[in-house]
Amino acid sequence: MKQLLAFMLIPFCLAPLLLYSSEKSEWSNEMQYSLISNVATDAFYFDKIPNNPNLYHSASSYKDSNLTAVSHTIKPNSKITITGMIINDNLIPVFVLSDGTYIEASHQIIYDDIVYSQEKVDLDYWLEEDFKVYNQPLVYGSKEVKSSLTSYTQIHLTEKAVTEQGVYYKVSGKGWISEDYLSVTDNRMKKIQNLLTQKYNQPNYSIFVKQLNTQKSAGINENTKMYAASVAKLATLYYTQEQIQDGKLKFTDKLKYISEVNNFKEAYNPSGSGKISKTADNKEYNVENLLKAVAQNSDNVATNILGYYVAEQYDKDFQDEIDALSGMKWDMKERNISAEAAANMMEAIYYQDGKIIEYLSSTDYDDSRIAKDISVQVSHKIGDAYDYKHDVAIIYAEEPYIVSIFTDKASYDDITRIADDIYAVLK
Structure with missing residues (x-):
């Protein structure tokens, strides 16, 4: 209310304080204005010609200095040349323009468009x-x-x-x-999102990208679940590495390959990928070699041995921890997982900063999919089954990021092309 009252009083503050007389004043307009000017008038009107005049909004110029006859309208960002400044008969400061017209010298209309x-x-x-x-x-x-x-x-x-x-x-x-x-912050993920939306928004693609330092992400169908195949082994790798870092397990510990390791309900089919014997040989394998086999060869039997002994056939402790890290129910039997959940698991492995990173950087699959054309270190885990082809990777660019690409009825070259387009922006 006080502000409104002050605003309503402005016209009275600016009005000329004239003494009524039967005789015409012999004082000039400028002299009279100088007598009545105060803080309010100084704030409202210019006291000198601006260096680079511009308008806040369209305003009229007038044919006469008393501003009674409109000449034309001047728009903002128009060329304005002021040749002089006078006080008119109403004791209002007026600018004289080069075309012979006049405009009120008001700070509400004109501003000096300069670098402050x-x-x-x-x-x-x-x-x-x-x-x-x-x-x-x-x-x-x-x-x-x-x-x-x-x-x-x-x-x-x-x-x-x-x-x-x-x-x-x-x-x-x-x-x-x-x-x-x-x-102020790296904004390249906006460009990645535009890329994914414009070029790769297809129902058979599930893609998720995340910068590790900024934690910014982009994705397309990133929560769509697909059969993850060997990508699900990321959970086994993470959990084993954690047991080692917690002192509950050693790289040199030996685990015996018995028939039971291939027969619990979450076990992979031993006849799938890998180099270890497809049937139990009752030999002992040390943990480090098993981890290498899973990471580098995607070995099903090595995964089963670690799952059987280290993860206790994927018991509740394992399940609770992996679900929390991945952000979803990570079912080691059904293996229906989203690209984002797989990226979350790879991020957890990144923060472990253990030997698994080294193993995932030198695999049997480095000449295809994500790692094929990228010149910096790539730590990745592939998955293949039926029409599904996937790859999830840490890309050690100047600002490391994770890319998770799940596909259905696509090719390895499709995955490479997507990864290359993303790297071109984030490298």
């Missing part, structure tokens, strides 16, 4: 979409310039400036960009 402040900075930001580059901080007269800069890339900023239009930063050697199109 400027300072040196040393910052690294990321570009958003639809940015524009200017030859100077945006004021009237600034020009857009062509640039080689691209969205979702990191840039170095050397100066900061404030204008009526906002805050602008100078990109080293390129030009000035509004802060509205700059991101």
Whole structure:
């Protein structure tokens, strides 16, 4: 209410305080204005000609200095040349324009479109979409310039400036960009999401990508469950590594290959992938070799031995922990898992930072799927069964990320192409 009252009183504060007399005053308009001016009038009207005048909104110019006969409308960002400033008969400051018309010299209509402040900075930001580059901080007269800069890339900023239009930063050697199109944090996952949505939004693809440092992610059908095949072995690898790191198990511990390891309900078919004998040989295998066999050869028997002895046939302790880490019911028998859940398990392995990472970086499948064309370290786990072909990987780019690609009725080359497109953005 107080603010409203103050606003309503402004016209009275600005009105000329004239003494009534039967004689015409011999004082000039300027002299009279100087007598009545105060803080309110100074805030409302200009006291000098602005260097680079611009309009907040469309306004009228007048044929006469008393502002009674409209000449034409002036729009914002129009060329305005002010040649003088007078006080009219109503004791209102008026600008004289180069075309001989007049406009009220009000701060509510006109502003001085200049750089208010400027300072040196040393910052690294990321570009958003639809940015524009200017030859100077945006004021009237600034020009857009062509640039080689691209969205979702990191840039170095050397100066900061404030204008009526906002805050602008100078990109080293390129030009000035509004802060509205700059991101303090890595924003490349937006580009990944656009890529997945525009190019790979197909029902037979389930894809999830996550940057490990920023924890930002993108996906398409990422919660769709598919038969995961050997990707489900990530849980066995994680749990075994955890037992080692907790001191409950050693790499040198030996586990005996008996027939029972292939016959509990969650066991893989021993006739599947791998090099260990398909039938129990009653030999002892050390834990390290079993882990290598699972990670590098996707060995079904090695998985069964670890599942039988280390995970206690995937008992409740195992199940509760893996479900919590993956974010879903990780069924080691049905093995219906989503790309995001598989990525979550791979992320848990990443944070373990154990030998499994090394084993997953040198597998029998490095010349196909995700790892085929990528030049940096790739730790990955594949899965194949029926029409399903999958791969889940940690990509050790400058900013490591996880990519999980599940497919139905697709090829290894399809997985490679998806992985390459993602790497082109995040490398």
